[in-house]
Amino acid sequence: MYKKLLDNIVFRRFLYITFFFLIWQLIYKLHIFSAILFPSPLSVLEKLYLEIYDGSLFIKTGYTLYLILIGLLVSFLITAGLVVFSNISHIFKDLMRTLISVLDPLPGIALLPIAILWFGIGKAAIIFIMVHSIVWPTLLSVMAGFDSIPKIYREVGQNIGLSKLQMIKDIYVPAAFPNILMGIKNGWARAWRSLIAAEMVFGTTGAIGGLGWDIYLKRNYLDMPGMLATLLVLMIIGILIEDLFFKTVENKTIRKWGMISNEL
């Protein structure tokens, strides 16, 4: 009975987290650190509850997710366009490779001052930073995916009389899908990190700000439980997207197709 429970990863994780909170509470109770800088876990959860209750959490979270969605959408459209062109022209592909190797190592947040001068303080500058963070690694991954499609898929495609469009839609995209998915995953991870960073520097760009700005703002009020509560929300969103969303997509596609090793 116990063994069965312990075999369950969710249960084990629950145990670890409970244990973590207990240690936290213990340290708090021992009054080693000032309660202002080291609040109790209960006060963090209480703060979280209050923010959920008055709805402010949803507005902040919604704003951050809204920004990231736009960023991802714009980036994926640009990436798709660049992939199409680089598959048409060799020179363009070569140019893209150079651009990637030059621009990919450049941290998005370093472009922020320039972005502010170009686009002003607003959504456009944040989206610019995100697009820069997402496009290059995603493009690299997707291009590698298309380049590594086995010749035999193309030959079979020709043999069964596929048109150019059918070939792209039904052969190239699924064949490159492991790389495409990896690119999207990387894109998300980069966007998430650069967005929170940009929000902190920017502050609010209108009546409302996102989660990054929220943490920064709470520092001014020395609202330690509030800051930790927001961090908790960031973690939960990260877990939901990476563990639930991408895992599900993976299980329904490349894992089902055997195009990924099962060990991972």
Next chain:
Amino acid sequence: MNSNVCIKLHNVSKLYDTGENKLQIISNLNLEINKGEFVSILGKSGCGKSTLLRSIGGFESIQQGEIFINNTKVMHPDIHAAMVFQDFNQIFPWKTVYQNVYYPIKVNHPEIQESQLKDHVKYYLNLVGLSDFLDYYPHQLSGGMKQRVAIARSLALEPSVILMDEPFASLDADTRNILRKELLTIWNKVDNKVTILFVTHNIHEAISMGTKFLIIKSPTDIQYFDNNVEGEKGIAKSPEHKGFNECWSLLNKMIRGDL
């Protein structure tokens, strides 16, 4: 042209240009293959068996001459000459067994009714013995089963020619034997309507299945003749059949260049 001719090669030359040296593969080959033949193509490795097959399939261009399938000049790969490769990856990993056979027909004949198409696909998968694996993905299948899917896919397209490029070469001996017999049985079931060109480096395999031999001795010396080993059409020939051993040593000598 004789109406019984399925594949016609007229003065075909093929060479590989590696920049510095030109490698002649086939030189001025003239050949007519009748409908319903099972041609075993044999030759030393590197002699151009696969290249010849791929040229007939339109996968490679030829430098001189013309190739016709049913009086139509071959310009590019086409469903009338379906290829079965040696590589197990020829079936798409993202499609199930059923979808792998279904998709090519759906693309080429969108007008066929869904229920009719379903029966058609199932019929051919049944022929290769995969009825119980319709919803399996390729990675769940053995190599032999993957090759069966590829064979079903090519048969289901009902092409006039099936080109087989050592499809059983990567399989173990037992599976290879079983598949040879099955291929002949299936070929009989479709009334030998389809012409099969089968590249192999295995003399036994060539004799057991072929009605004709195409032996590539050199680019200029390519011979095409009957398999005279006794036996019923559609049943794999084995050393018990009269003339098998003689045929084996004849082919062996030809390939080695002793004859």
